[in-house]
Amino acid sequence: MWALAGAAALAAVIVLxxxxxxxxxxxxxxxxxxxxxxxxxxxGMTRAAAHLVRGEWAAAAARHPLALPxxxxxxxxxxxxxxxxxxxxxxxGRAARAWLYAHVALVLAVWIVxxxxxx
Numbered sequence: 001m002w003a004l005a006g007a008a009a010l011a012a013v014i015v016l017x018x019x020x021x022x023x024x025x026x027x028x029x030x031x032x033x034x035x036x037x038x039x040x041x042x043x044g045m046t047r048a049a050a051h052l053v054r055g056e057w058a059a060a061a062a063r064h065p066l067a068l069p070x071x072x073x074x075x076x077x078x079x080x081x082x083x084x085x086x087x088x089x090x091x092x093g094r095a096a097r098a099w100l101y102a103h104v105a106l107v108l109a110v111w112i113v114x115x116x117x118x119x
Contacts, residue, residue: 002081016050041111066110
């Protein structure tokens with residue numbers, strides 16, 4: 001699973017180095033943005049990731065402020081996974097749920113701030 005995650009991330013980096021998702025709301029894959037003409041909580045994350053793999057840090061932060069911290073967290077988790085696997089460590093269900101809920105709360109908080117700034 002660890003190697004598969006790394007291969008998927010490498011494939012995403014290769015694709016996003018060469019392709020930038022369109023900015024046109026009519027061409028978006030986000031159903032919420034198509035229907036309401038407002039960004040969803042993760043709108044801009046793919047474009048931000050494309051900026052990150054090109055080394056355009058400011059542009060990535062402008063697209064979605066959580067792009068860099070989430071990418072850094074994903075990379076750190078991927079790098080730490082082999083150590084955890086060798087040591088037999090697995091997070092408890094409670095810890096995994098807390099981590100998930102914290103991320104959902106953070107993404108929603110950023111979304112609300114972004115909505116209020118554009119209102």
